[in-house]
Amino acid sequence: MSEPSTAPARPRVVIIGGGFGGLAAARALADEDVSITLLDRANHHLFQPLLYQVAMAGLSPADIAVPIRTVLRHQPNVRVLLADVQGLDLIARHAVIDDGSYVEFEYLIVAAGAKTNFFGREDALGRHALGLKTVDEALDIRRRVLCAFEAAERANDEAVRRRLLTFVVIGGGATGVELAGALSDLSRTVLSDDFRAIDPGEARVLLLERAERLLPGFDPRLAVKALEQLRELGVQVQLGSAVDRITERGVLIGSELTPAATVIWTAGVCGNELGGALSVELDGSGRVPVRPDLSIAGFPNVFVIGDLARFVPEGGTAPLPGLAPVAAQQGRHAAKNVLRRIRDRPSESFRYVDKGAMATIGRSRAVAQALGGRLRLTGLLAWLAWLFVHIWFLIDFRNRVSVLLNWFWSYIAYRRGARLITGDRPWELAEKLAAPPPSSRTTDVAAPK
Amino acid sequence: MSEPSTAPARPRVVIIGGGFGGLAAARALADEDVSITLLDRANHHLFQPLLYQVAMAGLSPADIAVPIRTVLRHQPNVRVLLADVQGLDLIARHAVIDDGSYVEFEYLIVAAGAKTNFFGREDALGRHALGLKTVDEALDIRRRVLCAFEAAERANDEAVRRRLLTFVVIGGGATGVELAGALSDLSRTVLSDDFRAIDPGEARVLLLERAERLLPGFDPRLAVKALEQLRELGVQVQLGSAVDRITERGVLIGSELTPAATVIWTAGVCGNELGGALSVELDGSGRVPVRPDLSIAGFPNVFVIGDLARFVPEGGTAPLPGLAPVAAQQGRHAAKNVLRRIRDRPSESFRYVDKGAMATIGRSRAVAQALGGRLRLTGLLAWLAWLFVHIWFLIDFRNRVSVLLNWFWSYIAYRRGARLITGDRPWELAEKLAAPPPSSRTTDVAAPK
Numbered sequence: 001m002s003e004p005s006t007a008p009a010r011p012r013v014v015i016i017g018g019g020f021g022g023l024a025a026a027r028a029l030a031d032e033d034v035s036i037t038l039l040d041r042a043n044h045h046l047f048q049p050l051l052y053q054v055a056m057a058g059l060s061p062a063d064i065a066v067p068i069r070t071v072l073r074h075q076p077n078v079r080v081l082l083a084d085v086q087g088l089d090l091i092a093r094h095a096v097i098d099d100g101s102y103v104e105f106e107y108l109i110v111a112a113g114a115k116t117n118f119f120g121r122e123d124a125l126g127r128h129a130l131g132l133k134t135v136d137e138a139l140d141i142r143r144r145v146l147c148a149f150e151a152a153e154r155a156n157d158e159a160v161r162r163r164l165l166t167f168v169v170i171g172g173g174a175t176g177v178e179l180a181g182a183l184s185d186l187s188r189t190v191l192s193d194d195f196r197a198i199d200p201g202e203a204r205v206l207l208l209e210r211a212e213r214l215l216p217g218f219d220p221r222l223a224v225k226a227l228e229q230l231r232e233l234g235v236q237v238q239l240g241s242a243v244d245r246i247t248e249r250g251v252l253i254g255s256e257l258t259p260a261a262t263v264i265w266t267a268g269v270c271g272n273e274l275g276g277a278l279s280v281e282l283d284g285s286g287r288v289p290v291r292p293d294l295s296i297a298g299f300p301n302v303f304v305i306g307d308l309a310r311f312v313p314e315g316g317t318a319p320l321p322g323l324a325p326v327a328a329q330q331g332r333h334a335a336k337n338v339l340r341r342i343r344d345r346p347s348e349s350f351r352y353v354d355k356g357a358m359a360t361i362g363r364s365r366a367v368a369q370a371l372g373g374r375l376r377l378t379g380l381l382a383w384l385a386w387l388f389v390h391i392w393f394l395i396d397f398r399n400r401v402s403v404l405l406n407w408f409w410s411y412i413a414y415r416r417g418a419r420l421i422t423g424d425r426p427w428e429l430a431e432k433l434a435a436p437p438p439s440s441r442t443t444d445v446a447a448p449k
Numbered sequence: 450m451s452e453p454s455t456a457p458a459r460p461r462v463v464i465i466g467g468g469f470g471g472l473a474a475a476r477a478l479a480d481e482d483v484s485i486t487l488l489d490r491a492n493h494h495l496f497q498p499l500l501y502q503v504a505m506a507g508l509s510p511a512d513i514a515v516p517i518r519t520v521l522r523h524q525p526n527v528r529v530l531l532a533d534v535q536g537l538d539l540i541a542r543h544a545v546i547d548d549g550s551y552v553e554f555e556y557l558i559v560a561a562g563a564k565t566n567f568f569g570r571e572d573a574l575g576r577h578a579l580g581l582k583t584v585d586e587a588l589d590i591r592r593r594v595l596c597a598f599e600a601a602e603r604a605n606d607e608a609v610r611r612r613l614l615t616f617v618v619i620g621g622g623a624t625g626v627e628l629a630g631a632l633s634d635l636s637r638t639v640l641s642d643d644f645r646a647i648d649p650g651e652a653r654v655l656l657l658e659r660a661e662r663l664l665p666g667f668d669p670r671l672a673v674k675a676l677e678q679l680r681e682l683g684v685q686v687q688l689g690s691a692v693d694r695i696t697e698r699g700v701l702i703g704s705e706l707t708p709a710a711t712v713i714w715t716a717g718v719c720g721n722e723l724g725g726a727l728s729v730e731l732d733g734s735g736r737v738p739v740r741p742d743l744s745i746a747g748f749p750n751v752f753v754i755g756d757l758a759r760f761v762p763e764g765g766t767a768p769l770p771g772l773a774p775v776a777a778q779q780g781r782h783a784a785k786n787v788l789r790r791i792r793d794r795p796s797e798s799f800r801y802v803d804k805g806a807m808a809t810i811g812r813s814r815a816v817a818q819a820l821g822g823r824l825r826l827t828g829l830l831a832w833l834a835w836l837f838v839h840i841w842f843l844i845d846f847r848n849r850v851s852v853l854l855n856w857f858w859s860y861i862a863y864r865r866g867a868r869l870i871t872g873d874r875p876w877e878l879a880e881k882l883a884a885p886p887p888s889s890r891t892t893d894v895a896a897p898k
Contacts, residue, residue, distance in 0.1 A: 082870075
């Protein structure tokens with residue numbers, strides 16, 4: 001592993017992470033005389049903006065994931081390794097991977113991404129909430145939500161059924177808004193014909209947001225529109241609502257318990273743990289502060305990009321948000337700076353070109369903005385724009401036709417494409433959801449704070 | 450759970466299993482004045498004949514699975530429950546499900562299916578072999594096979610790489626033949642562009658069969674054709690080859706070890722454990738002997754159908770094979786006999802109408818027979834017939850268009866649709882596949898018999 005198969009004279013570039021940032025960097029180096037190794041813990045690149053559709057049984061994982069090595073198959077200067085990077089030695093210039101072997105580099109681009117953040121309160125918040133950052137987490141949510149419906153169909157007790165059919169989404173950012181809208185759609189659709197004992201009126205979707213508005217990255221007028229559209233869909237939005245505790249029984253706000261079998265957490269992300277291996281002080285969200293050229297202090301050959309980087313634009317105060325376009329643009333920029341370094345030229349500062357943002361709300365509603373908020377769309381028009389942009393970006397995927405058809409079908413026929421409960425012994429999960437262990441009942445109610 | 454929501458005067462029919470048999474029975478009772486409860490451990494009906502395509506990353510699980518309650522949504526006299534049947538009381542006439550509650554019946558149709566059978570040698574054969582009966586098992590195989598390629602790309606040692614790229618399929622029935630053909634296709638396709646360190650010539654697919662021929666249910670001439678076609682695809686078929694032991698290191702035949710990281714077992718199935726609850730003596734494969742009308746001895750109101758039933762046709766000696774058409778025909782027949790019993794008429798004997806059998810071999814080859822073997826097809830023509838029949842039967846599924854497109858794409862573009870490694874920490878699996886624990890090495894080699 002320590003010697004690449006290509007000629008050692010070519011500069012070795014290691015890229016950690018095959019997300020939007022890492023892939024963009026690798027592709028930007030396609031025609032260059034470098035030897036690239038891309039390391040990722042998954043074998044697939046994930047079209048993360050649509051992950052909530054997998055969680056909501058609208059798409060299959062394969063519709064939004066493609067093997068990284070397939071994406072890069074025609075780029076002979078890259079080799080892709082499925083590996084977990086467990087350490088970095090920036091002085092000796094190598095990464096240590098899971099089997100203990102070294103992967104050496106002259107240049108390093110770290111694009112390891114973000115993970116769900118419970119702000120140090122894993123015990124109170126994390127243990128019974130579901131995050132949404134990976135395919136497996138999305139499948140977990142799908143399993144839980146579908147099992148809750150199954151358990152509700154079996155339940156004889158009215159209170160139990162109500163709890164099973166209450167779904168709480170915490171966090172009013174784009175992911176939370178999209179999930180809540182899709183959950184409401186799913187409940188209405190699924191409940192319409194398929195069940196016998198469940199009354200459609202019983203399903204509740206709650207969206208809880210700590211701040212006084214939704215969608216912090218968006219124009220405030222769009223946030224209000226999003227709120228209206230969610231309410232039209234029947235989502236109960238509670239702003240200014242900080243959750244104190246999540247238990248098997250539900251969500252505690254102050255001492256008030258909202259019984260719910262399914263709680264999904266989208267209220268925060270933080271940098272991947274690999275940030276800690278970079279000998280730089282991280283910010284409060286575990287992100288790595290980077291210099292204007294995206295390198296880190298003291299190591300002009302080491303770049304950090306995407307969700308893991310804390311990049312504050314010149315003259316700005318807030319760091320750039322963790323969005324796919326930011327990561328992709330930074331990936332291309334880091335690649336360019338690697339090349340400049342190789343050619344002994346000074347690196348250049350990164351400038352983000354904001355192309356806009358969008359969030360979908362259920363089957364035919366969305367909000368979208370472009371040109372720094374000067375162009376704003378809502379409703380069906382925004383949804384069509386959203387659809388177009390997402391299909392367009394899936395163009396690199398083999399399965400855009402399949403995705404289109406799945407959507408088409410699921411929007412037209414009001415059905416869901418991938419309503420599949422996988423994993424061992426789903427009936428036990430259904431049972432557990434219906435009747436959480438009695439011990440936790442007492443604890444939870446007795447210790448709200 | 451003990452009282453159905455419908456009027457108790459209507460005869461209650463409980464169907465266990467939502468496979469081809471159970472669904473056919475439920476549908477045959479659609480317009481009848483009965484109250485049906487269908488119990489299944491999964492929430493989905495599975496199009497099992499295509500399960501090997503999921504294992505080989507050609508299709509997503511959702512392409513071949515559909516929620517049982519969606520299939521039956523327009524049939525108001527059925528309710529579907531996700532439940533594990535843990536006991537049956539045929540005298541008191543109820544099933545006991547996982548939460549301890551009873552589901553009562555006047556008529557019972559047991560269609561619980563089959564599971565992988567290691568003939569009582571789980572220790573020697575079952576522990577390191579992968580079965581293929583459920584979606585989760587298919588995903589397991591997919592994960593293992595794709596991880597073996599990933600581990601091979603990382604491996605420095607020639608012998609390790611050879612072992613990782615050796616895939617053994619045990620059992621030369623339809624499933625084994627189809628798997629081996631698809632594996633060979635997958636290896637050739639995957640290896641072509643995507644990897645850097647693997648030499649395509651290294652991948653080996655072995656198909657081991659204990660008997661002296663393949664495809665026992667087929668005309669012998671077709672079995673020979675299948676053998677030829679598999680060999681054209683590069684599959685190494687060994688007939689008359691009985692495996693003595695399967696370990697983490699490979700397969701032992703006598704004392705000869707064939708090193709292989711992936712061993713798939715399709716050499717036998719036996720009846721689901723529920724057969725044991727029917728107070729009837731089971732046959733050697735755990736199947737329930739049924740009478741000509743499909744009911745069991747002593748209980749004219751209890752019917753067993755499909756893979757779980759041992760039905761010997763009148764004048765025949767061999768029981769009917771475990772095939773989807775057998776189960777579906779038996780399902781409809783059992784439903785008809787339930788109705789005859791309700792109306793105090795004598796039940797009728799079941800007669801199987803053999804519509805033929807087919808098995809696909811890789812991308813464009815197959816064997817097919819109809820009219821009791823008088824009509825035989827091989828090669829591309831058989832493959833097209835196979836494609837047509839399978840798409841046709843998927844017509845009940847919402848996703849036939851999506852499946853068609855996936856296939857079309859994967860056959861035309863020589864790519865694979867769902868090459869996704871899911872599950873936690875795939876790099877650890879890759880590592881384990883590359884280096885099985887040293888303790889088992891000694892044991893395995895020292896104790897071949």
